Amino acid sequence: MASQALTLLLLLLSVTALSDAGSIGVNYGRVANNLPTPDKVVELLKSQGLNKVKLYDTDATVLTALANTGITVVVALPNELLASAASDQTFADNWVQSNISKYYPATKIEAIAVGNEVFVDPKNTTKYLVPAMKNVHASLVKFSLDSTIKISSPIALTALQNSYPSSAGSFKPDLVEPVIKPMLDFLNQTGSYLMVNAYPFFAYTGNSDKISLNYALFKENSGLVDTGNGLKYYSLFEAQIDAVFAATSALKYGDVKMVVTETGWPSIGDENEIGASEANAASYNGNLVRRVLSGNGTPLRPQDPLNVYLFALFNENQKTGPTSERNYGLFYPNEQKVYDIPLTQEQLKRGQSTPVNGNTSQVPVVGEVSKTSVGQTWCVANVNAGDKKLKAALDYACGEGGADCSPIQPGSTCYNPNTLEAHASYAFNSYYQKKTRAVGTCEFGGAAYVVSQPPSMYSILFPIPFNFI
DSSP: OHHHHHHHHHHHHHHHHTOSOOEEEEEOOOOOSSOOOHHHHHHHHHHTTOOEEEOSSOOHHHHHHTTTSOOEEEEEEOGGGHHHHHHOHHHHHHHHIIIIITTTTTSEEEEEEESSSGGGOTTOOGGGHHHHHHHHHHHHHHTTOTTTOEEEOEEEGGGEEEOSSGGGOEEOHHHIIIIIHHHHHHHHHHTOEEEEEOOHHHHHHHOTTTSOHHHHTTOSOOOEEOTTTOOEESOHHHHHHHHHHHHHHHTTOTTOEEEEEEEOOOSSOOTTSTTOSHHHHHHHHHHHHHHHHTOOOOSSSTTSOOEEEESOSBOOTTOOSSGGGGOOOSBOTTSOBSSOOOOSHHHHHTTOOOOTTSOOOOOOOTTOOOSSSTTOOEEEEOGGGOHHHHHHHHHHHHTTTOOOOGGGSTTSTTOOSOOHHHHHHHHHHHHHHHTTTOTTSSOGGGTEEEESSOOGGGGGGOOSOOOOO
């Protein structure tokens, strides 16, 4: 009894340790002529439990619709206004008065993105960036808003000279002195954070012969060891983020926090856009949400929660460029989901994960695993939870949880591979199937998650032959 109580205590402690999860927001772009009205969009956000939104301007109708909703908002000063904001403090004052203080605090504006991916702006606005950030911040000070509203500017990963391995991350030399260092210094002085737009899709579609799709989609993979620091990565996203952390640390600004202001995966693309598909988009965004909400940071910054804004809320039919640009949305303009993924902790607990084709899982009877490949799910260990949390959850599953763990004992049929991850996955899946794959039975405080394909390394768990067509 004492050992069971200790096991339960350890599991509760593991849950507490994971409680400082990251946050999920969404980018609300409006480059389209068929979107719902802002009032309807607000209702959509609320219905999905999304309480963080990022805009690309300060549209009055949108900001008014967001008032008194409790939804926190990141607004933007567009690139075309950078020169004016940089050269004229009065312009910055008027802009803040008309676009920020007019709506705050009814509309919970928490940050201003000054420009967007300025370094790749064809109009060459880079030289205006930091002066504009400083002037807008000075305006916030005048209106006594600087303590509640942060100033930053989203950068693209193209600002990096090196990104592989992550530990070798560095900024392009021609950006370092003119803009990167001054910007990081400004963020440090004002207590703000670096905004980063990260798209594993771009890296994968351009290097699909070198990058594993599973690695890009947060799916099961063997991982990659960073030869520079020995850390092991199981997702391209985390490797990209840590490359930026390494780059800021190399400039002695390693204490600057980071928010991922854009990331996503297109559901449709042109023929040469390898990997663009509805299934992959659902996998990437769904697994990313699970990763963010499970707690913990990246291998390089494990204590820093991941805060992420998905791109984007809607498919936007007037965006230019390849087909993918118009198909990053979680929703169609008619407010129907492009694919169904969990977006909140509550949805994760409910086990929300409708397959792309709309089929829902048929729950098997106790002790039986469905012998059809449609709708099948399994419960596996979350390697990012850490050994301590996995061990506590494993002890609970095999003890009080009542999972059949006899096959993973020394000398038994499923003892090998003799790893914590494999044993935990066996126990978690045994518990999950015993509980008829019921909602919330594959959580274990964030130490486990549901998969829809049988992981190869745990084939002993799944004695049924499968057709992977």
